[in-house]
Amino acid sequence: MTSSERILSPFTLPNGAELKNRLLMAPMTTCTGYFDGTVSSELVEYYRARAGSIGTIIVECCFVDDLGLAFPGAIGIDNDEKIAGLAKIAAAIKGEGSKALLQIYHGGRMVEPKLIGGRTPIGPSAIAAPRDGAATPVAMTTAEVEAMVGKFGEAVRRAIQAGFDGVEIHGANTYLIQQFFSPNSNQRDDEWGGSRDNRAKFPLAVLDITHKMARQYADDAFIIGYRFSPEELEVPGIRFDDTMFLLEKLAARGVDYLHFSVGAALRPSINDTSDPTPLIDKYCAMRSEALAQVPVMGVGGVVNIADAVQGMEHGYDLIAVGRACIAYPDWTARIASGENLELFIDSTQREALQIPEPLWRFSLVEAMIRDMSMGEAKFKPGLFVETVQDDVNELVINVSLETDRIVDIELASSPVQTVEFTSSFEEIRSRILDANTPHVDAISGATSQSEAVKKAVSKAMLKSSKARVAEEGGEPAGPKRYDVVVVGSGGAGLAAAIQAHDEGASVLIVEKMPTIGGNTIKASAGMNAAETRFQRVKGIQDSKELFYQESLKGGGNKNNPELLHRFVENAPEAIEWLARRGIMLNDITTTGGMSIDRTHRPRDGSAVGGYLISGMVRNVNKRGIDVMLDTSVDDILFEQGEVCGVRLLTEEQESLTVQAKSVVVATGGFSANSAMVVKYRPDLEGFVTTNHKGATGGGIALLERIGAGTVDMGEIQIHPTVEQNTSYLISESIRGGGAILVSQQGNRFFNEMSTRDKVSAAIIALPEHYAYIVFDEHVRAKNKAADEYIGRGFVTSASSPRELADKLGMDHHAFLATLERYNGFVEKQHDDDFGRTTALRAPINEGPFHAIQIAPGVHHTMGGVTINTETEVLNAAQQVIPGAYAAGEVVGGIHGGNRIGGNAVADIIIFGTLAGHQAALRAKRS
Template sequence: MSRNLFDAVQLNSGATFKNRLFMSPMTTQSAFYDGEVTQQIIDYYKFRSGDAAAVIVESCFVEDKGRGFPGAVGVDTDKKIAGLSELATAIKEEGSQAIMQIYHAGRMAWPELNGGAVPISASPVAALRPGAPVPREMTVEQIEEMIKLFGDATRRAIAAGFDGVEIHGANTFLLQQFFSPHSNRRHDQWGGSRENRARFCLEVMKEVQRVITEEKAENFVVGYRFSPEELEEPGIRFEDTMYLLNQLATLKPDYFHFSMGVYTRPSIVESDDPEPLITKYLALRSPDLAEIPIMGVGAILQREDAEAALQLGYDLLAVGKGFLVEPNWVQTIKDNKPVPEYAHIAKQKELLIPTPLWDFMDSMVMVKDPEEEKRKYERLKELQKMKLEYKPGTYTVAAKGHNSEIEMKVIFTKERIESIEIDSGGESEGLSDQVFERLPQQIIDGQTLNVDVISGASASSQGVIDGIAEAVELAGASSEVLLARPKPTIVWSKEVVEEEADVVVVGSGAAGISAALRADELGLKTIMLEKMSFVGGAISISGGNQVVMGSKLQAEAGVTDDSVELMVEDFLENGSGKNVPELLNLLAKNVGEATDWVHEYMGVKYDMEGGLHVLAEYRKNRELAYEDGGHGFAASARKALDSSNVTIYLQTKAEELSVDENGKIIGITAKEETGKTHKISTKAVILTTGGYGNNPNLLSKELKKILFYGTKSSTGDGLLMATAPGIDAATRLMDYGKIYPNGVEVSKGYAKSTIGGNIAVLKENALLVNIDGERVVNERASNKQVLEKLLEQNPQMLYILMDQEHFELFSEAVAEGGITNEDLERWISNNGMGTPKAFRADSLLDLAARAGMPGSSLEDTVARYNGFVENGVDEDFGRQPEFMKKPVGEGPYYLIEQKPRFATTMGGLVANDQLNVINKSGEPIQGLYAAGEVVGGVMGTDSPSGANNAWALTSGKLAAESIKKND
């Protein structure tokens, strides 16, 4: 019997599809940070609904830490039902059924997408992807809970008015991970045999169907999406898939959905077999499976493609690209009209395609090439089978670290790397210690270079790996082979340790150090938890400046007429008046005493020889640097901690706060990198976890556009714990970040700072010019004023213009920010191709031409400025004469891009003047305190120079004192 594209299809649930054509689930990456549906998503789906039988809404995560991509839609809480209901209604009102795809990413839920959370999976086996983290093996209890989460998601889909759910068992996400012998190495009822590996998928299906029955949701559709094969070894093969589908078919779902790039795809494992998988499927299906419609997908664009797919044996067809380029795709093919092959570059707005999806389309990777993927995996398998033989001996190499060259001696026998000796003298003490202890041992034990970098010391870690790779090559072997060898499977510890403390400090940056040391000084038993491998946080890699208003040091440096009132006024102006008065006054009244304590008790030395800094933000000079910058502060702080009674757990991530029946904090649970769990009973917790700049799910739309240059650990852990249900802490000013106007984009979305170089050269000459070669601002104005002008530009970028003499000065000064001479030379040699944009030329005219600036604009700008230098007055922007010491001199001349960058976030938890965290009802949460960047409001919309370190140290000290007072 011939089938028509527009035939109705009856389903097991009693529902009917009005035709065989569906809009395929495609990730728009456009939800709010917490997974809430946006209007943009609603408009996108509504525009494509109507003639299709159903629209399958992109994968919706069932658990908050289960995202597989940024901007994902969530169905993890009841509060999302309202937004999802709007989406379902918009689709259904146009005439299509609304089906929600539900999933958990498992080991593909990378930490940076999920607030830093370590991913989970069936077993602790990393995915074969560059840099993939090793997941934690799920306990039996976690598996049972996860099954319930799929049921909860189904209940919410029903409540929101969806017509069905599609269980996402494909694309290497969690369900597929349980079925795959590559990712599932368990030996209990959830792993081992094929029958046991299929159990999780079957139990999820049963739970979904149980909820549908319980909710009395008549005609509610259940589909299941699957990937037919895996390239991994061991991996899923097609006969495995048929076993799973035949088992699932006994539960009588409504349809199964292939996940493939091309509907005619043959095996990607058996390359000599050209038979399409759909014909194999038809031949191998059981009688139960034959009763269930099968959906095909991939490379279905024109009507003839769709009809050929039906003829090949599919019952239903999912279309992706067709609906993107032609929202009325069904009607278009019904009218026998051709569908455009591409979306016109100027029609994003007309097509209502969200920008992340548009960028994805523009990158031309809508469909992966299976042959290319296969070639990659074949090469990987080939490398993993290779044996290595070395020329015995000792090889001395040097590689780039965070601060300096790392010298290493690597000793080889004929068969193996025998030992690794590292001279780490030039690297940051404390920051990289574990790199030089752990990494060499891991490399020797596993005879592999495929090892994880140490959290917070990625530059030093990569330096070690690169250096040993060089030594391998010198020893006559291939480092590519060692890099391809798999990571060892980690056996997670199930040990649970129960402890008691008076205070638990979460985070070991400036605020955490201050809080822990003050609590210890006051006689409180103190435990510090730090998820990274070192103590020090962001301050340890900062330039190390601090406001010292009211301290003995400020008076010693010559300023005795500063005041709380003046400081508050300056901060209010800088923070656009949005500062929280009680917190700002708390800082201004206590920072002097805190500074003296940091100096005298902690032993931190300040650069008195360099003196107080002259800054446009302040009417009185009130900022000092630490001796040796942030590195010097951290070294002194570590010595103070070593001499204290504070217990410190490194690489131990706080995960959950415990409360009693009255809502008082009574404990905290933390987990070591090994899986060892600490359950700590405590009278109080101080959250000093820093900001959330590296967690896009917490950033405002505007802040996501700004380059991030802070620590990767800034994922908002404290915010997420405190705002969790049952704790319900309030937040404020979450839209703001401390933005600087002097970043270079070293990789997409990430920056390095040139501020050290800018300060050095702008003291004498150097100019900031726009893309037309014109000055737009007093280069020595405050950061805020320069930033305002930069953000007015289109695109949002300026250039710093330097002559040869000052470029050399600039090059030396930016090294502290991690920019080397080699980096600068590489950027310049790219001549504007890619980022950062940097140019060099012998004349200003040639320089302007290389940067695409009009005619002689740069020459005219420099000539006019040099005239101002000669006369001692900047007639255009009022640059101060003391910063116009020299005219722009001899070439060659340089232009280096200046883009906005941020690391520090201004928003955070609501706290009172006791640093007690406040809940959403406006009441203090007993036993919960916060200090440093995690507290929102003290700076308003922007923080002036040296203010964040001052606030961190002052608030950390005060939080400990509040706890002692309430003890």
């Protein structure tokens, strides 16, 4: 029998259980569980798709205790309610003919407090992990150690009841079990620490209770595996001799396999770097006869059959396969048929490959993704030299193109090339080359430079595309035809384009700015919707009627009732529309004017705008939707009483005519047009704006030229919390997370969760016309945006409230009294002073303490063009202008006299998708 045949032949474990081959899918974190650790249907289908030809699937690690999850989206096995969901995974895998194992673990000191509600993680000793920002854990008491062994046992029972064929005990990756064995993390002086024998007691106790549960609840074929990390870099730390000591003891107690946890199956020592001998070779040479009876599994770097064969030749009995199983769900069948595979993922195939969106965004997976959306040849091959400008420098960039891909990007010259500059250039270069598109996320902290590089690539692609058309005898400057032209690339425009494309329309997106995203990319709080499944999962009782009434009240009863009803009714489906496209807004908070948690945001609590645009751009790229940047719309073409296209002006001052059956205008509001703001609201002269510089009202003017009516133009919202030096918005989610507003005198002065107009008015009425938003570490940990504010230098921080007051030049007696009084209100859940009823989440008492000086700024223009509930633009006589559609802040009437925080993001998705649908429908009829 050849080595290849051995790999694909059945294999019997020490307990008699037969695996149909020696190949296993490695346990890989997907981050796809719900907030409470329950299983999502997406996760079930991910595992079902990968079962069948492979012998066994080891399902990703499940936390055994609610303090034990080491990453967001982890799934749990910490209570009996989790059994039903896990049973669906086991049934899906076994139904396809593979065995199903479940890995169980506890993160110990590797758990981040923000993942466990701000609580402090636990560990063998009160010693922080040797990594930046690691929390110091609470040392477990003897009773707690014994109880933890019991929790592992209960987890095994649940795995059995869920129908799994076995469990893998996770004693690797510096998690709790490894922490007990490590002399670095375990410096106890009781029976669970000290000597190597004592440090081995915890992993052995977990193995013992696993056997006990298997004897009590399972049959003899139940598989018990153990995963281990062979070495630690730390001093003191686990060395290979220590590992062999532990493995011999595990073998004596009985395990069905041992699983080497290494990045590459043939990795040598990380301690003795002078010795190139693979650790598996050392293991085979050092193991006893008893240990040699236990099958050993290798993982890391296995893509083709030759990789697996090489691993077995070095002594592995079983081979675990990681990334290759993500890229190829039917990996085993492919290599069995003789395919030689390349490790990459087609960017257009996420749904087909059943890869959950959180896993798609995981760094190891992202690195495998190639943008295949370009399809046929688009470019004339060659080197294009582009000169672009970032904030301070002129950059000369060489862009090399082949017929269908970006080959290389080189920085030809730049006045300044620091280490940071070069590093960020290499990162943005890598992102563009990996994705095969310039439409990628900018590098945090190097946005201007990133956008300049992206612009250079876009310019090169445009020139090359034109050259190819000319070479083939075409007319590059001739009229082009699309079913739908979308003007504006913010959230509404992208939603409209994606929806229209998905309904069969050919679509062009036109954006006057050099980058995609519009004002949406600056959105921070989230997206409001009532009666969503994410609310139901969290037990939040809400209703569309309440949502309607609170939005109407917040808008001063000036909202267009028909548009508001359509808005509220369509909001839950808009959440699902995003989710179906891999954009999950499944964490929920609240904003001012809302009495219920209904503001949906990313799972990690980050600002919604960047996350939303990033996800939608991926969808645009995948669909191959055409995008023209640095291109303005001179006119909407109007003939015989209906819209028939647009006239464009490119950055090179080239005029283009594009014929279209429908035009969707999604250009945003006019907050950045100070003259226009002052025209309608003279009292706002001199106010900063939170908007990007493209929010100038151009779309309103375009539509007015073809007869569109307008409404509510004088209704302009100022946002209460704006950092004045940078005009940067401080998210309402900070107040929604439990922060308060304090005057320079150290006093609260208003209900922080009231509507934006009222809070703004209260700040303006203060003698100094500014205030501080004050929060503690508990709030910061739950709101990722706060870390950005700290990084940007907006935040004053101190270890104590008194120190913070001193830094702010504030009377510390008054400030301390304010905190004490507010914390009392939190305790009794009633604000005696200002009637705040929402976001009284936790007392402000966990240091460090933080403050940001803020004042109001122009934020949103509620007025705009008139539309009906089908997003058709209406003229001054309230008649439909055929072929013209509008969505987003360019539209008036929806929000009345004041917009509730979180309603704008809902608006752009609800009416953006509706506009895309209607525009595509009209194109089909024409």
